[in-house]
Amino acid sequence: MRKLIIKAIKPAPVWRPGKTRDLLLRLMPLALLLLLWQWLSPMAGARALPSPLAVLSVMGAEARSGRLLFALAVTLARVAASFALAMVLGTVLGIAMGRNKTIDRLFDPLLVVLLNLPALVVIVLAYIWIGLNEAAAIGAVALNKLPNTAVTLREGTRALDKNLDEMARVFCLPGGAKLRHVVLPQLVPYLAAAMRTGLSLVWKIVLIVELLGRSNGVGFEIGTAFQLFDVARLLAYALPFVGLMLTIEALIVQPFERHISRWRPHAA
């Protein structure tokens, strides 16, 4: 009799460059940029483009006085609040629009308007109508990000696998279990995409909101530096914040993505 051999296909080990090599590759462009900056600085003049060391010393002074840390914390709090608001509302709206044609028809024109409305218009109107306060600032930023999240999640909801939905129906999966095990895992790539673009969009708009109508935060400090034409101070506030966002991306967003896509064989 023929002998039957059945075994699971083990995932082949994925080739990856060494961790140190990976890190070096990532750091090289940054190092080149730094060199270029150092080289250009004398040509442009210390006022237009102060050298990296000059910026670092301003950064140190601002850090010692506590102003830098305070500005970073305030801005980060605004980013977190408006990001969370936009993600939650956008996700709920997107799923509702993907599932229900009436809701989709009702909100679609609104989304198109919001998607094409310049951020500045939303921000100025929010300040005029609601007032120069925190609610207006965070609301305006969230409103800028919300349509993008909703559109992404609507696509995700439309792409839900009908076969798996039928399977859940035949096996009478309760609503909660179906959401957790069948629907959400399919929406995860869309959520991750919305998060990625969301974080970068939100922090950029937060700076503008702070510049226009807040009296603290990185955006406000940059506004002050602009009025004084103080490029060193401008960079001393901007660069640490960029660094902070990169760290959040590397330490929170990327590990989260890796964790939720671990079931994919050969995930890159």
Next chain:
Amino acid sequence: MRLEVAIVRKALRTAAGQTRDILHGVSFSLRQGEICACLGPSGCGKTTLLRIIAGLDADFEGTLVLPEGYRTGMVFQEPRLLPWRSVAQNLRLVGGSSGNDLDEIVAALQLSRHLDHFPGELSLGLARRVAIARAFAVRPDLLLLDEPFVSLDAALASRLREELLALVLKRKTSALIVTHDIEEAITIADRIIVLSAAPGRLVAERTIETPRDALTRAHIAKLKDTILSVMTASGA
């Protein structure tokens, strides 16, 4: 568990706006613990019939009588496992926390070594076995199987058929199995229904009186000939 199917007509609206009949006059019933095999040419509406009975398609003329609170287990043509859940999670998700039963099913289908794997790491044959285990795991009153043993090698298919029989006999489950394989239908079923070419009509219904363990090669060959002649006569 007793199932009464009386489908007068099932039509499908095509994209061009026309209606096309898929099923036309298919009536039969299924007693508790009975295994019924459904034979018919490709595209005659066998899968549609299963979907109607599974409650996935309510858009038909006719009636379907099912007892209250019955549990359905279904094996689709494709495994339809959740790719982001391990084999064990896929089984537990539908089977609840029925520990002992689940262990038994896993052992019977020889899946114990694969419980921690994700479906994407399994061969199609293994994934099919998991799908069968899942249908068993809900401890179903009604089992619907859509060509469950296709693309499995003969030895494995015959072992899975035996597992299916054991389960059905033990739990008094009723089963409806769609298949292309006439011999499979004869060896596994108590009754065979034959559908014509599209639109599917019920052209023959045959009870197999000989007990399964008394079936000889000669019996099978004779039954196969009769069924084949019915199918040829109906244009199948």
